[in-house]
Amino acid sequence: MKNKLSKAHEKYLKRLRKDKAIVIFWRIALLACFLGIWQLLADTHVIDPFFFSSPSRIATTLVNLFATGNLWLHIWTSLYKTILGFVIAIVLGLIIAIALWWSDRLRKILEPYLIILNSLPKIALGPMIIFWVGSGTSATVVMSVLICIVITIISMLNAFISCDKDKILLMKSMHANKFQILFKLVLPNALPEFVSVLKINVGMSWVGTVMGEYLSSKAGLGYLINYGSQMLKLDIVMTSIFLLCLLASGMNLLVSLLEKRQQK
Amino acid sequence: MEKFLEFQDVTYFYQTKESEIHALNKMSFNVEEFQFASLVGPSGCGKTTILSLTAGLLQASEGKILLQNKAIAKNDSRIGYMFQRDHLFEWRSIWQNITLGLELQKMNKDPKKLALAEQLLKKYDLYSFKNKKPHQLSGGMRQRVALIRTLVLEPALLLLDEPFSALDFQTRLKVCDDVYDIIKSEKKTALLVTHDISEAISMSDRIIILTQRPATVKTMLDLNLEGASPLEKREDKDFGKHFEMIWRNLSTDEKQTIKSP
Numbered sequence: 001m002k003n004k005l006s007k008a009h010e011k012y013l014k015r016l017r018k019d020k021a022i023v024i025f026w027r028i029a030l031l032a033c034f035l036g037i038w039q040l041l042a043d044t045h046v047i048d049p050f051f052f053s054s055p056s057r058i059a060t061t062l063v064n065l066f067a068t069g070n071l072w073l074h075i076w077t078s079l080y081k082t083i084l085g086f087v088i089a090i091v092l093g094l095i096i097a098i099a100l101w102w103s104d105r106l107r108k109i110l111e112p113y114l115i116i117l118n119s120l121p122k123i124a125l126g127p128m129i130i131f132w133v134g135s136g137t138s139a140t141v142v143m144s145v146l147i148c149i150v151i152t153i154i155s156m157l158n159a160f161i162s163c164d165k166d167k168i169l170l171m172k173s174m175h176a177n178k179f180q181i182l183f184k185l186v187l188p189n190a191l192p193e194f195v196s197v198l199k200i201n202v203g204m205s206w207v208g209t210v211m212g213e214y215l216s217s218k219a220g221l222g223y224l225i226n227y228g229s230q231m232l233k234l235d236i237v238m239t240s241i242f243l244l245c246l247l248a249s250g251m252n253l254l255v256s257l258l259e260k261r262q263q264k
Numbered sequence: 265m266e267k268f269l270e271f272q273d274v275t276y277f278y279q280t281k282e283s284e285i286h287a288l289n290k291m292s293f294n295v296e297e298f299q300f301a302s303l304v305g306p307s308g309c310g311k312t313t314i315l316s317l318t319a320g321l322l323q324a325s326e327g328k329i330l331l332q333n334k335a336i337a338k339n340d341s342r343i344g345y346m347f348q349r350d351h352l353f354e355w356r357s358i359w360q361n362i363t364l365g366l367e368l369q370k371m372n373k374d375p376k377k378l379a380l381a382e383q384l385l386k387k388y389d390l391y392s393f394k395n396k397k398p399h400q401l402s403g404g405m406r407q408r409v410a411l412i413r414t415l416v417l418e419p420a421l422l423l424l425d426e427p428f429s430a431l432d433f434q435t436r437l438k439v440c441d442d443v444y445d446i447i448k449s450e451k452k453t454a455l456l457v458t459h460d461i462s463e464a465i466s467m468s469d470r471i472i473i474l475t476q477r478p479a480t481v482k483t484m485l486d487l488n489l490e491g492a493s494p495l496e497k498r499e500d501k502d503f504g505k506h507f508e509m510i511w512r513n514l515s516t517d518e519k520q521t522i523k524s525p
């Protein structure tokens with residue numbers, strides 16, 4: 001009987017593995033098709049490779065850029081600024097969200113401003129930021145922080161506030177003080193929300209970095225895109241976009257690993 | 265017998281933006297030591313309010329609440345509260361859940377308390393689940409864990425707010441028996457809120473029947489059914505008689521409110 005059951009289970013696992021293999025196969029197939037068709041259209045000049053580039057041109061550009069030695073500098077500059085903006089926004093946003101959870105009055109006072117800040121396109125502040133903190137690294141980081149922090153505060157505050165009232169009552173019935181309610185209930189309870197905020201902010205912080213670099217920079221992938229488009233070296237633009245994709249996915253992967261660990 | 269818990273003309277108002285809600289009106293009743301008492305009444309009449317007041321989570325607008333002849337304090341350690349849902353913390357293991365109260369009161373290094381926690385887990389068949397997470401347990405087991413979490417703090421009085429209502433009927437009968445057994449063998453006084461008349465009769469030594477809101481005590485009923493467990497007590501010949509009496513009391517109350525708009 002038991003043997004039979006485990007056989008059924010084995011079958012089930014086999015099917016799961018097969019399903020996974022099929023999904024991965026199609027993912028790769030789709031990418032290959034996309035690249036292949038792109039290359040074909042460019043080679044046959046159905047699309048102009050000067051404007052649309054092509055996988056082979058991107059590969060060549062990549063090799064050339066690496067060879068001149070500058071590409072590492074550009075990658076590192078952008079990555080450094082993005083991670084810095086990301087971390088500052090998360091830490092600061094979390095602290096502010098906790099403060100707003102702690103004090104009902106403070107929250108009520110600041111609520112309308114938070115809503116205004118949230119709806120303001122932060123990019124509009126770009127030119128001002130350069131006047132305030134100067135051009136270069138700090139302007140880009142400030143841009144990243146501005147873009148990420150408001151959503152961090154709002155999402156985390158919502159997660160804190162939506163904590164089950166009865167659970168808080170339970171804590172109180174066991175004589176918990178406010179610190180204990182925060183650290184033993186409200187914060188751990190908001191962990192899933194925190195992970196999703198991290199994921200959103202990976203994308204957002206890259207938006208901030210690229211925007212900041214468009215505005216003013218001497219290095220970085222945003223700079224490279226700007227430079228490439230002005231010099232009409234569109235292969236460089238496409239290559240930079242490709243690298244951005246790679247870096248952002250890498251950061252996303254790290255967050256996913258964190259999420260998996262948390263779920264255990 | 266001596267009065268253990270005593271409500272003396274307790275009145276309570278909730279304040280809301282729209283109005284003042286008169287929840288309790290001059291409530292007076294008492295529960296004796298080691299008694300299992302139940303509160304039954306129409307829904308929304310103020311039963312949870314009574315428990316919250318007893319737990320010191322709310323302060324009475326008027327009147328006095330005495331436990332062992334002393335007024336209830338804000339963080340009274342003589343009282344344990346068990347809620348309708350188990351409210352186990354999913355990110356904590358069973359062991360971490362039952363020692364939550366000890367942790368909050370800085371007693372989680374106290375070997376005597378930890379020994380009690382272990383002993384309770386063993387006694388009520390949960391020891392092998394010590395390191396499991398709550399979602400790996402059945403509804404009935406979770407409710408037992410919630411009870412142990414309360415008992416570890418060694419309260420003299422246990423407040424139970426419809427602790428079985430989230431369970432299906434079969435489980436409910438079993439968990440009733442379990443909880444009854446635990447409370448009796450740990451020698452606790454208990455005050456249970458329930459919607460279920462049979463449940464009240466099968467578990468209680470005293471039943472306090474409440475009126476519509478603002479709640480007052482309509483009648484009180486002392487029971488002495490034969491049987492060692494709630495399930496056995498359901499077989500008692502007087503069970504039906506008591507059921508009818510309580511049911512009549514509750515339903516006449518509903519009729520009155522239907523008449524008066």
Ligand SMILES: Nc1ncnc2c1ncn2[C@@H]1O[C@H](COP(=O)(O)OP(=O)(O)OP(=O)(O)O)[C@@H](O)[C@H]1O
Nearest residue numbers: 278280285287306307308309310311312313314477
């Ligand atoms: N925090 C609150 N603010 C305002 N009114 C409240 C509050 N809590 C309860 N009430 C009101 O007070 C009355 C009594 O509520 P309570 O929860 O004590 O009733 P209950 O008998 O436990 O009801 P149920 O049978 O639904 O559990 C209800 O009319 C309810 O709407």
Ligand SMILES: [Mg+2]
Nearest residue numbers: 311312313425
């Ligand atoms: Mg209630």
